[in-house]
Each structure stands twice: as C-alpha cells, then as structure tokens.
Amino acid sequence: MKLSVLVIDDEQTVLRTFRLRLSEWGYEVFLASDGPSGLEILSKANIQVVLSDLRMPGMSGQEVIKRIVTDYPNVKVVAITGYATVETTVEVMKSGAYDFIVKPLNFEQVRMTLNRVEEQTRLQEENLTLINRVQALSQDASERYRYDNLIGKSKRMKAVFSQIETVAPLETTVLIYGETGTGKELTARAIHHNSKRKSGPMVTVDCGTLSETLLEAELFGFEKGAFTGAQARKQGLFEQAHGGTIFLDEVSNASQMVQQKLLRLIQEKSFQRVGGRESIKSDTRIIAASNKPLLDLVRNNQFRQDLYYRLNVVNIVLPPLRQRGEDILLLARYMLNHHAKVLDRKPIKISPSACRQLETHSWPGNVRELFYVIERSIIMTPGDTIEQFFLDDNINIAESDHEKPVSLTPSLPEQVAMLERTYLETALRRYHGRILSVVKRSGLNPRTLNRKMKRYNLNKGDFK
Numbered sequence: 001m002k003l004s005v006l007v008i009d010d011e012q013t014v015l016r017t018f019r020l021r022l023s024e025w026g027y028e029v030f031l032a033s034d035g036p037s038g039l040e041i042l043s044k045a046n047i048q049v050v051l052s053d054l055r056m057p058g059m060s061g062q063e064v065i066k067r068i069v070t071d072y073p074n075v076k077v078v079a080i081t082g083y084a085t086v087e088t089t090v091e092v093m094k095s096g097a098y099d100f101i102v103k104p105l106n107f108e109q110v111r112m113t114l115n116r117v118e119e120q121t122r123l124q125e126e127n128l129t130l131i132n133r134v135q136a137l138s139q140d141a142s143e144r145y146r147y148d149n150l151i152g153k154s155k156r157m158k159a160v161f162s163q164i165e166t167v168a169p170l171e172t173t174v175l176i177y178g179e180t181g182t183g184k185e186l187t188a189r190a191i192h193h194n195s196k197r198k199s200g201p202m203v204t205v206d207c208g209t210l211s212e213t214l215l216e217a218e219l220f221g222f223e224k225g226a227f228t229g230a231q232a233r234k235q236g237l238f239e240q241a242h243g244g245t246i247f248l249d250e251v252s253n254a255s256q257m258v259q260q261k262l263l264r265l266i267q268e269k270s271f272q273r274v275g276g277r278e279s280i281k282s283d284t285r286i287i288a289a290s291n292k293p294l295l296d297l298v299r300n301n302q303f304r305q306d307l308y309y310r311l312n313v314v315n316i317v318l319p320p321l322r323q324r325g326e327d328i329l330l331l332a333r334y335m336l337n338h339h340a341k342v343l344d345r346k347p348i349k350i351s352p353s354a355c356r357q358l359e360t361h362s363w364p365g366n367v368r369e370l371f372y373v374i375e376r377s378i379i380m381t382p383g384d385t386i387e388q389f390f391l392d393d394n395i396n397i398a399e400s401d402h403e404k405p406v407s408l409t410p411s412l413p414e415q416v417a418m419l420e421r422t423y424l425e426t427a428l429r430r431y432h433g434r435i436l437s438v439v440k441r442s443g444l445n446p447r448t449l450n451r452k453m454k455r456y457n458l459n460k461g462d463f464k
C-alpha cells in the first residue's frame with residue numbers, strides 16, 4: 001500500500017523536488033504552496049501524510065499542523081523545519097506533529113520517515129480489521145439483521161436491504177420515500193457506503209429548512225458580488241460533493257428555480273454558480289428523499305414532472321415503524337445494548353408489559369421516536385429491567401420534557417455522560433462531522449472535543 005502525501009511549502013523548488021522524489025518512490029503526491037490551499041486539498045482528497053514547512057508567509061506551519069491534528073486525527077503530520085533547536089523540536093511535537101525533518105533536506109531521512117508512517121498505518125489498519133472481526137463474531141443475534149447501519153428483520157425491511165444492495169453499485173439517481181424518522185438519511189448513507197463512490201464525500205442538505213435563495217446558493221455556490229453580502233466566491237455543496245454523493249432531503253420543498261437548476265445539472269452534468277457564467281462540471285450521484293408522494297405534487301403543478309422522472313429512476317419506500325412490528329423490539333434491544341455499553345452498565349432487560357407497550361404504540365415519529373424513548377427511559381430506570389417506558393402519546397416530546405420527574409439513578413455522572421454523548425452525536429450529525437463547526441457551536445475547545453469523541457467512541461467519518 002502506497003500512501004497519498006500532501007506537501008505544503010512556499011518554495012516552488014522544494015515542491016518540485018518533493019514531487020519528483022515522492023512519485024519516484026510510488027507515492028501519490030499533492031502539492032500546496034500555503035496553509036489554506038493545503039487544508040482545502042485535505043478536505044477533498046484522501047490524504048494519509050502531510051509534510052508541512054513551518055515557516056510560511058500567512059498561515060504559519062504550526063497553525064496548519066494544529067488545524068490538521070484537530071480536524072483530521074488520522075492524518076500523520078511531519079513538520080519540515082529550517083533549524084532543529086530544542087525549542088523548535090518541543091514546539092513541533094507539542095503541536096501534535098508525528099515527526100519532523102530538518103532543512104536542507106536529506107531525502108534518505110524523508111524516505112525513512114515515510115516508511116515508518118507507512119508501517120504504522122498498515123499496523124493500525126490490520127488492528128482495525130482484527131477488532132472488526134472480533135466484534136462481528138461477538139455480535140448478538142439481533143445484529144445479524146442489519147444492512148450497513150440499518151437494522152430490521154421484517155419482510156419489508158429485508159426487501160429494502162436487497163433494493164439498496166442492488167442499486168448501490170449503480171450510478172442511478174434514487175428517490176427515497178418515508179415518514180419522518182423512518183431512516184431515509186441512513187438509507188442514503190448505506191447506498192453511498194456500498195457504492196463505488198464510497199471513498200468520495202457524502203454531503204447532505206435539507207431542502208426544507210433553507211429559503212429559496214439560500215438553498216440555491218448553498219447547493220450551487222455563488223460568485224463574489226452575486227448578491228448583497230456575497231463578498232467572496234463560495235463553493236456550493238455540489239462542488240464539495242464532486243466524486244461522491246449528495247443527499248437532497250425533503251426535495252419536495254425545492255423552489256421552481258432550484259428544481260430547474262437540478263434538472264439541468266442531471267441532464268448536462270454541469271451547473272453555474274449563482275451570479276456566474278462559468279459552466280462547472282459535476283460528477284455527483286444524487287439521492288433525494290421526500291416524506292410526501294412527489295407524484296401528488298406533480299399533479300398539482302408544485303413539482304416539475306421532468307425532474308420527477310429524472311429523480312425517480314429507482315425508488316425505495318421505507319415503511320413506517322407501526323407497519324413492521326417485528327422490528328420494534330429488535331431496534332429497542334439494539335439501542336439498549338448500545339447505551340449499556342456506553343454507560344458501562346449491565347445489559348438492560350425489558351419486562352413483558354413494557355414490551356407490549358412498545359409493540360402497541362403507534363410511533364408517529366418512527367425509529368427516531370423509539371430511540372428517544374429508549375434513551376429517556378434508561379435514564380429514568382433504576383436497576384437493570386425497564387418495567388415501563390416513558391412514552392408520549394401525543395408525541396410532543398420537547399414540551400413534555402420539563403414535566404418529567406428527575407430520577408436519581410443512574411448516577412449523576414452517568415446521566416451527564418448520556419447527555420454529553422447525545423449532544424455530541426447530534427452536533428456531529430447536524431454538521432456532517434465538521435469538527436470546526438461543532439467546536440463553534442458547542443463552546444468546547446478542539447482538544448476537549450477530541451478527547452470526548454474518543455471517550456464516546458464517536459468518529460467524525462461516520463457523520464459525513
């Protein structure tokens with residue numbers, strides 16, 4: 001296995017020499033002449049090693065290294081320094097760099113460093129495969145009923161799994177129907193992860209939460225001056241998703257203008273930024289989702305018929321939870337085991353009457369509601385058997401929260417840990433694993449966030 005290496009250095013001759021040597025040794029080489037363009041490359045390509053100069057105009061090498069270490073914990077960074085004093089060495093190592101090499105460059109040293117990284121990466125990957133295999137062997141029976149992260153043993157879910165398996169390797173557009181919380185986004189992710197594009201980006205956009213202009217700008221990007229406040233050119237999500245998959249959630253909410261642009265993009269495989277003339281090529285697979293039948297909207301002239309046919313090449317319908325009773329307890333047990341593991345508690349059981357409660361509830365919020373109920377009920381339950389679930393018959397989940405009595409078990413640290421984990425999971429999902437956004441939103445500093453993510457076994461890659 002040869003690594004992909006990114007070299008960041010402001011000296012063109014250094015970059016040229018690196019390109020020559022590294023490609024001679026069989027590495028895939030990426031070059032950047034300053035920190036920001038290096039970070040940009042990192043966000044798009046699958047890089048394993050970064051060699052970064054420390055002294056650069058603009059963003060300093062230290063800053064670049066810190067950003068990479070925080071945002072891409074799996075990437076190994078090697079600093080290139082002009083002088084090796086004790087102070088610089090300490091500083092470089094403190095910033096989280098894996099190693100450093102000294103200028104003038106001795107390529108034998110570079111080669112040895114890269115060999116070391118390669119060896120370590122190989123060992124880490126072997127380790128991971130081993131861990132996965134052990135985990136697969138020790139999975140309980142319920143886990144056999146799954147496809148990717150989707151769980152279900154009902155006939156209807158098994159039919160969905162086989163549809164996903166068939167459609168994933170193809171390049172076709174897919175339209176997913178299902179009520180809220182039935183797993184549309186999870187299904188889109190499963191398709192992406194099982195497609196040829198799996199190493200490319202997966203970008204999600206909720207067409208229902210943005211205004212018409214914002215959605216257009218978000219999807220297609222804009223040129224400087226395209227509208228008031230557009231102070232610089234901005235890439236849109238289609239550019240970010242190049243080579244990967246874009247998931248358009250609640251596509252029925254897209255305005256006529258956005259629908260027209262989407263149609264053109266599908267037909268011509270290119271688009272223009274808002275306010276721009278340049279035609280930008282797009283290689284992105286589109287998966288769209290809707291919770292209402294699009295055909296009804298087509299009949300009412302609210303959705304373009306031509307776009308509907310383009311999107312609806314394959315359609316997958318996710319059944320509501322109330323129509324797949326066998327899945328309810330399976331999903332509930334899966335979630336209980338998951339939380340017990342995280343909280344380091346004994347396996348949590350469900351009493352027969354609590355099982356009946358779950359099976360007879362109508363689950364208007366589907367799997368999302370079920371997971372929420374489980375999570376709340378664990379917090380409220382002393383001991384290791386849930387005798388009663390805290391259901392909300394009129395599912396006004398948020399409002400009813402403050403009326404719930406505070407339970408004194410599990411212990412406070414356990415309850416805090418649950419809340420923390422849920423918070424981080426929600427934030428990572430909301431920002432698609434973008435660490436900087438989670439840092440901003442949560443008020444945690446990057447190091448603390450990193451530590452907590454490790455503690456709760458959260459991997460930003462799972463939220464992309």
Ligand SMILES: Nc1ncnc2c1ncn2[C@@H]1O[C@H](COP(=O)(O)OP(=O)(O)OP(=O)(O)O)[C@@H](O)[C@H]1O
Pocket residue numbers: 149150151152178179180181182183184185186187249291331367368371
């Ligand atoms: N079959 C399933 N197996 C495991 N988890 C599931 C399944 N279906 C849904 N979930 C979980 O339920 C929650 C909601 O899923 P998701 O966001 O994919 O639903 P959605 O249909 O896209 O919802 P919305 O329409 O509200 O955006 C997530 O936590 C997801 O992990």
